[in-house]
Amino acid sequence: MTVRNADIFRTMEVWAPKYLAYDWDNVGLQIGSAQQSVNRVMIALDVLESTVDEAIENNVDLIIAHHPLLFKPLKQLDTDSPKGRVIRKLLAHDITVYAAHTNLDAANGGVNDMLCDLLSIDNREILVENYTEKLVKIAVFVPETHADNVREAMSQQGAGHIGDYSHCTFQSAGQGTFKPLEGTDPYIGSQGSLEFVDEVKLETIIPEKDLPSVVEAMIAAHPYEEAAYDLYPVENSGTSYGLGRMGTLNESLTLAELCERVKRTFDIPNVRVTGDLSAPVKKVAILGGSGEKYIQEAMKMGADAYITGDMTFHSAQDAQELDLSVIDPGHYAEKVMKDYTKAYLDEAFQTDGLQVMVSQANTNPFQTV
Incomplete structure (x- = not known):
């Protein structure tokens, strides 16, 4: 499988979502293309010229840094200035830079x-x-025969996770009715006939950020052409960060x-x-x-x-x-993020041949004398 920068960005944002960053911060893509294919990644604390030279020497395609290269808006791009030289080298060698800063903190x-x-x-x-998840409650009506499949599909996408428990749902039995109209292809029943089906109402909690993927998984696992479900805002607090x-x-x-x-x-x-x-x-x-x-x-x-x-x-x-x-x-001291981030990406892309290295450039401006 060809790995693209966007694949790595998405993986990083599962761990450190961009919405966790402070509004004064600048995280995510800094320079380059999300669609560029990548074979070698280098993890760095900072993106200084020494970091970029190291990346060039090692044929790196993507630098993931903790400290953003572009923090304040550029008023000019002077390629003779220190930052300008860095940007020029990155562009000349097709090296993309991505930053995970206060969101990774x-x-x-x-x-x-x-x-x-x-x-x-x-x-x-x-x-x-600085951030507390918003939660949404979903209630889906499903035939008894498919309740386990739907529950599992939603849970795999992040629904029903409370503390250290997963698959947290409540179900109640009832009877659903519907009449398939002309042009339908019902899973149960026939056009023009009112059907009575033993169903369960399956309820659970979802972090708002996971709602689209949970609903998509639920619909894919549901046997009906049109799944019936309700969404409710709740006042419960989700995970805090x-x-x-x-x-x-x-x-x-x-x-x-x-x-x-x-x-x-x-x-x-x-x-x-x-x-x-x-x-x-x-x-x-x-x-x-x-x-x-x-x-x-x-x-x-x-x-x-x-x-x-x-x-x-x-x-x-x-x-x-x-x-x-x-x-x-x-x-x-934040340099500790380099080894941890390498381990995270190594595990996430272990079957894709992605090579991840840790920058050895010393970007600490201070020395003790």
Whole structure:
């Protein structure tokens, strides 16, 4: 099977839907064509010139990056400027760029969960919610003989998932009536005759985003020419998503020991830290990237320490005044997304011959001297 960029985009958006991104963000296709075929994909944190040179050297067709290449609107495209050179090289070598940024931060199993996995932070909650799914209830009327088939078809497309349970439905028995008119080809009965059929009313919940695929699957599995079904808006809240996580360490550590774990886990030489290094830490908030705006949220949720990048002087002082310890490993800690994204795509396209590599270019602008 020929894999196209669009196939990979759709797969990424099953994991990190674009609607999870903040409205100020720019995610998705950055440069290139969704219809271009692809053999080699490279996962990168940033798209700098060194990243593009690496992609060219390795005959890469698609770069999937965490940080968008095009974040602010371009007022001119000067190919002598650093960004202009990058764009020129990408176009000259038919390399497509796709970005999954705050949508991958907020996604279940996304960047913040990756950081928690590596640091052994469990019992997680969302630190800052930014999206809650809307739910729809569907009720479909189906002959008793086909209820199981219809239930299975809808469940396979995302209907009836509540918490850790799938195939959650309710069915009630009843009798349906219909009279096939001229031009029909009824599954049961004959034209001009009123039919009475033992049916069940099958009800379940669907995330609004899955509604089209669920209805399509239901109609395909339903035996009737015209399936009868109702859709209802509901006030129940679906799954929530958001930035950052709040959880507990698998063991109690001192702040100094947690700093060492962060350095070792993310392979960084140093961190910036505020607070008493001998203080015990059990509850930890973490937010990949720049999280200084969410000090209050970490404090309200009872964090002993807050791990985030790009902490500025006055924000660090504010945290200190609140008696909240802060560990700043820098923004580059988000590089953990590279290996996780490669593993995800390897599994999704394991039978298609797609080659996925991780960028080795060091895009961290800082060094310790």
